[in-house]
Amino acid sequence: MTNKLLHTPEGVRDLYNGKCLQKITLDQKILSVFQSYGYRPIQTPTFEFFDVFSSDVGTTPSKDLYKFFDREGNTLVLRPDITPGIARAVSKYFKEQSTVRLCYSGNVFINNTSYQGRLKESTQLGAEYIGEKSVESDGEMITMVVDSLKKAGLHDFQISVGHSDLFEGLIEESGLSDEMDRVKHLIMNKNFYGLQDYLTEKCIAPDLQKIFMTLNAFFDTPSQWEDIMVLAESYPRIYATLKYLKELDEVLRLYQxxxxxxxxxxxxxxxxxxxxxxxxxxxxxxxxPIVKGGRYDKLMRYFEKDAPAIGFAIELDQLMLALQRQGNDTVPFAKKITVLYRKERRQEAIQKAMEQRIEGVTVELVLVDSASDFEKKKLQFSDSEVLDLYS
Incomplete structure (x- = not known):
């Protein structure tokens, strides 16, 4: 019983002192970037009705949700993802608005197995651009991710960009709709030898097989996939997607x-x-990943508003871990004065503290009751400037 009183459950943790200050500081810095792009803050509930996160929405498997009941018997869920809650709120409060830019900060909850070693409660900061479907809006969101990570102090990072229509177009052209989950499993597990064998077994056209194999590649510029575009000319959906990514690259170059x-x-x-x-x-x-995002043009329909949308979430706990391992996780404390005073000098101590706080200085008032206590507390607060009102 004593252990349970002093320890947290698996998957959650306490943050205090420097780490807590770092998290608050990063939160403020990143939200300031969002707001500089015209995104307005929104808060949605920590828990919602189960239907907001049901399998129809396609967010998190039911087994990974924290579910409970209210007094009326409704099934409620601790949010595993903030985007569906924002989609619901936009459908309710912004029905007549054609475009909406919103940003947020909040905790999410996923009931991972203890063996995975992942946090079950984590913090996300994100933005949603609803009502706009264009290469310009996609470019803006990706640029905002880059600016946010740089503002946080992270310099060594990469943003991987893909497009769902590449995979879906390949499945469609190959006639593998009934086998989509199997193919997706092979790709997500990076089993491209298994994928090659499977495509050969299914007698998929050689040019489609070559395009399938590019799903294992990384490209820095569109010039590196020119030969793939030639192969894709006979497949309109795939070709249009590659062309779109090429235009997106042009927008991102303008943003540098x-x-x-x-x-x-x-x-x-x-x-x-x-x-x-x-x-x-x-x-x-x-x-x-420290960031996850993408376009979700059909999600809003589930909440009775037909509007395209794109968004992303920065995993703040993962960002802090990356900053720590890159040696850039320190947050300078503001100047601090500790006033050690005896009761007889209470008025003087309070007056000095008030004067310094008006100037923006952090001041701690510490009552001292003896000479030995004074020496002990002087050592305790050695990290700050000590003002002696005891002697």
């Missing part, structure tokens, strides 16, 4: 962020609601 971008044709996700561009951010020092 292409040094942080590469294109990964095999980028797939477990979130079923993505319908177009998909992107993820990676950095050394973090085993998981």
């Amino acid at each position: 962020v292409t040094d942080y971008i590469h294109y990964e044709f095999g980028l797939l996700t477990t979130h079923k609601y993505y319908t177009g561009i998909i992107f993820q951010g990676y950095s050394f020092g973090s085993g998981e």
Whole structure:
């Protein structure tokens, strides 16, 4: 019983002192970037009705949700993802607005197995651009990710950009719709030898097989996939997607962020609601993506508003881990004064503290009751400037 009183459950943790300050500081810095692009803050509930995150929405499997009941018998869920809650809120409060830019910060909850070693409660910061479907809006979102990570102090990172229509177009042209899950499993597990054998077994056309194999490649510029575009000319959906990515690269060059971008044709996700561009951010020092995002043009229909949309979420805990392992996780504390005073000098101590706080200085008032206590507390607060009102 004592252990349970002092320890947290698996998958959650306490943050205090420097780490807590770092998290708050990063939150403020990144939100300031979002707001500089015209995104307005929104808060949605920590828990919602189960239907908001049901399998129809395509976010998180039911077994990974924290579910409970209210007094009326409704099934409620701790949110595993903030995007569906924002989609619901936009459908309710912004029905007549053609475009909406929103940003957020909040905690999400996923009931991972304990063996995975992942946090079950984590913090996300993100943005959603609803009502606009264009290469310009896609470019803006990816650029905002780059600016946010740079503002956070991260410099060594890459954003992988893909498109769901590449995979879906290949499945469609190959006539493998009934086998889509199997093919997706092979690609997500990077089993391209198994994929090659499977495509040969199914007698898929050689040019389609060559395009399938590019799902294992990374590209820095569109010039590197010119030969693939030639192969794709007979397949309109695939060709149009490659052409779209080429135009996206032109937009990103205007924003001067292409040094942080590469294109990964095999980028797939477990979130079923993505319908177009998909992107993820990676950095050394973090085993998981620090950013996940993409276009979800059909999700809003589930909440009775037919509107295209794109969004992303920065995994703040993963970002902090990356910053730590890159040696850039320190947050300078503001100047601090500790006033050690005896009761007889209370008025003087309070007056000095108030004067300094008006000037923006952090001041701690510490009552001292003896000479030995004074020496002990002087050592305790050695990290700050000590003002002696005891002697």
